[in-house]
Amino acid sequence: MQPAVTIRESQLGALFRAYIKVDAELVVIAVGPFFLSRETEVVPGAQLTELFSLRYDREDGQAPPMEAAIPAMADTPERLELFCKSKNIRLAGIVFSADDGFLLALNIVPEDFIIEGQGLHISDFSQIDASVPALTLIGMQRALLAEARQAAIDLANAQSEALELLDRTQRLGSYIVHDLTNYLSIIRLNVANLARSGGSADASRSAIEAATRHVSDLVLSLERLTGHRNVEATPIPVDETIRSNLAFLAAALPADFTLDFIGGTAGAAVRVGRTELVHMLTNVIVHARGAMPDGGSITISTYRSNEGPEGHSKTSQGEWTVIKVIHDRRGIDDEAVRLMLDPQALARPDGAEFALRSMRTWARSTGGDVKISSLPAGTEICIHLPISDEVGGAEPVLVTTAGLAKPQTARTARVLVVEDEIHALDAMIEILRREGYAATPAANAAQAIEALADDDFDILLTDVVMPERSGVELAHEVEARHPRIGIILMSGYLPDESLLRPHWRMLRKPLDISLLSQTLAATHAKLAV
Amino acid sequence: MLDRLGPAAWAKVERETNTGPADLISLCVYDDSKTIALISASATHLGLPVEEALRVFGRYWVRFAELSSFGPIMDFTGQDLVTFINNLDRMHRSVVLAMPDARVPSFTLMEETRKRLLVRYRSDRTGLETFVIGLLEGLMDRLNETGSVEVAGRAGNTIDFAIHLDRD
Known part of the structure; x- marks a missing residue:
């Protein structure tokens, strides 16, 4: 009688990665790719009973010897399970009778659904074996858990560092x-x-x-x-x-x-x-x-x-x-x-x-x-x-107001001083007037615009950080209306440089009076040219 | 980026690409434009052309995966170049079960000689050619092989990569 299906060795290997062909005496004749790809004792000529022990699905708990069990299971749907005696390998499948003995159509059963330590590869499992996605998913889940655990530790450390910093x-x-x-x-x-x-x-x-x-x-x-x-x-x-x-x-x-x-x-x-x-x-x-x-x-x-x-x-x-x-x-x-x-x-x-x-x-x-x-x-x-080891620089010389250069201007410069700190504004007006400038105070941008509408000024000296409108906004508006006016900004912090014009001068607060004096003189001198 | 230039430089890249702390989480799929933006910004900081940065990133990715908790999955995929490439599609199919939105590529080993492997790469994503070269180089590093990778041919959304192995 012709067999219903003819199956080639390579196809057999693709379906049953750990198949074993044995003769009637259970001596190994041929093995599947799982055994071929690694060094094992499951090689042609070996005695199956010496390599594996047997378990099969029976409820009476009485396991007959392998020599009797395998022929009895041939061509039945009964599940055959073999345990390797020397390694932690479990195989499962069914038994077919063949002309020269038996075909044990077996696949690997992972001992545990954890990838590590079993030495198994994806190619040890047949194309339709659900063990591959199961093992991969469990591997990903474990990786994710490890990452989450590490993230939690990092977060706790960061929190502790932040508290310490605070x-x-x-x-x-x-x-x-x-x-x-x-x-x-x-x-x-x-x-x-x-x-x-x-x-x-x-x-x-x-x-x-x-x-x-x-x-x-x-x-x-x-x-x-x-x-x-x-x-x-x-x-x-x-x-x-x-x-x-x-x-x-x-x-x-x-x-x-x-x-x-x-x-x-x-x-x-x-x-x-x-x-x-x-x-x-x-x-x-x-x-x-x-x-x-x-x-x-x-x-x-x-x-x-x-x-x-x-x-x-x-x-x-x-x-x-x-x-x-x-x-x-x-x-x-x-x-x-x-x-x-x-x-x-x-x-x-x-x-x-x-x-x-x-x-x-x-x-x-x-x-x-x-x-x-x-x-x-x-x-x-x-x-x-x-x-x-390094040698420090010289102690800076204290500069007193007596030693400062007086501004050399052709005529009295008219300076509009804008500062929202009233005491600072008063002090600056007094200092500038003492230095020979015609100084006009303004407590905010609006007052400055009003003053500019009434009078002409040579220099706008303005604070940067002020309520309502900043000194930078004021400077842009003033320069648009009075292109010849000199602009000097004063601030404790450097404002966003992209908002500043390159020809504007910048003074750092707290003000160095000698530097203020020199900057005013230089600005006025430039306007005169 | 973090390893080479430190956390401050990476923080800059995150700011430049509007990437928040919750945007890059393992097993979450994010858009290719985000990947490219991150690599472009990193390339600038590393002083590399974008294509070269992609290649370095691909090579680094393999090392990162192997050292991270994903190492066992890499081991499970294969411990030699041929086995690994042959098993990649099966591994990717399993990954898609966990990440249904992932657009995974396909790798087929077309030819195999002792000193040359021809790998066909298929993907509906474009612009990642040098990244794949980096990945294949990274795989060679991981599996103790040396050699070079070059593009052997292109057709539609497939690219053939030739891996030349330094073997006796």
């Missing part, structure tokens, strides 16, 4: 408020002194100018912090910086104090902001002032040391600069010192410990540290800063 920003904000308050206090103290002296106290004038310069630098630090500017601190010489700011530091103290400085670092430079160093020392001095109601003496000394702060290894060369501040009144006990520097302890923004803790945060950010010790009579504050 905490640091809040602390930093408090420190800045505290430092600004100190500078304001210095300015107020010296303004009072200046008023009493009838304007002849040069030291107070210098102190006020230095304080405003430091506040300005503080703003620069804030800009750096908020990403408005990317400025890296250049190394500064420690002794020179302290010496040149000594008068300013002394201005924070009433008359019954003495402040001495002994510099011994022999030109060592540290990579910190000049202003940061000065205002940290200011904080220490203001703190000392609070501890000495009856006055006293404060000494700042500097020296090089091989010994770093606690937790740093000793070095062979003097790689640390130590700034020591000692005052001779009322010592503080160790517990108070510990609480002063403990970041977990609560600190009032107006309390002395607040200033010292901000100093330690700053010192640590530079790679150094701060230590406070109580002396038998007084307190010692030791600031360790790592010495930078």
Whole structure:
């Protein structure tokens, strides 16, 4: 009788990847591609009963030997399951009788629906085997879960970093408020002194100018912090910086104090902001002032040391600069010192410990540290800063208004000054008039437009950030109507450059009066040409 | 981009292409224009022509998939070049079950000699030719083969790629 279907070896392999042909004695005659593609013991000549154990679908639990089971299952729909004795491989299928024995039409049954570790490939399964999409889908699901788990961890880390950043920003904000308050206090103290002296106290004038310069630098630090500017601190010489700011530091103290400085670092430079160093020392001095109601003496000394702060290894060369501040009144006990520097302890923004803790945060950010010790009579504050190899630049020379070049103009220039801060507007009008300009005030853009309708002006000097209409919008409108007018903008921040005309001049706030003077003169001179 | 230029540069690319954090999630299908926009923006930052960036991206994609949680699926697809290419369509058919909107390509091994494979690529997407070259190069990296890939012919939406293998 002719077989109903003729099937080729290759087709057999495509349908039953793990087929096995055996003779009547169950000796292997031929095997499918699953065995051919890997090294196994299932090769022609091998005895099937030695390689596999048997299980088939019967409910009585009595498994007959393979030699009897396979002939009995031939050409029936009964499912044959073979278990490899040496490897974790399971095969399943049905049995056909053949001329020379039996064809076991088998496929791989995955031991587990997890891809990893089974050593199986897609091509181990027949084209119609549902195991492939099942295994792939489970693999994708597992990958997705792993990714979701990682995303959750990343999110938790990001949240923790954001909270820490927020905490640091809040602390930093408090420190800045505290430092600004100190500078304001210095300015107020010296303004009072200046008023009493009838304007002849040069030291107070210098102190006020230095304080405003430091506040300005503080703003620069804030800009750096908020990403408005990317400025890296250049190394500064420690002794020179302290010496040149000594008068300013002394201005924070009433008359019954003495402040001495002994510099011994022999030109060592540290990579910190000049202003940061000065205002940290200011904080220490203001703190000392609070501890000495009856006055006293404060000494700042500097020296090089091989010994770093606690937790740093000793070095062979003097790689640390130590700034020591000692005052001779009322010592503080160790517990108070510990609480002063403990970041977990609560600190009032107006309390002395607040200033010292901000100093330690700053010192640590530079790679150094701060230590406070109580002396038998007084307190010692030791600031360790790592010495930078590079040499810092020269201390800037304080420019006084007396040294500024007066504007050289052919005739009195008419300047329209627009500023919404009324005190700043008044001060600027007064300064410009003193310098010989015909200055007209306007408190906003609308007033400026009105003034321009009534009078002619040579220069528009306008603030940028103002309510209702900005200085940039005003400048565009004014220039459209009065093309010959000179435009000078003033701002604490650089406005969007795409909105500015290249020939406009820009002054940075807080204003440097000499620069304002020079800019006005240059603008007027250009108009005259 | 992240590996080469860091998170700041990638954040810039996301801003430039209006890509939000929820736009690029595994197993979510997103438009080709988004892929091309991301690669174009990345190419600018990497200082590469777009075509070259596509190739680098394709090559990198294989490495990324292998190192990520998708590694087992790559292993399941095949551990040698011929097996892998022969199984790609079956793997893609399974992927479509999970991502019904995915437009997966088809790869057929047309010719196979010891030193040369000819692979026919069919896709209704265009403009990804150099990306596919990168993918095939990435596969060679993964399966410890060296050689080169070139376009051997084009017809309609099919491209034949010849893989020349450095074998003795």
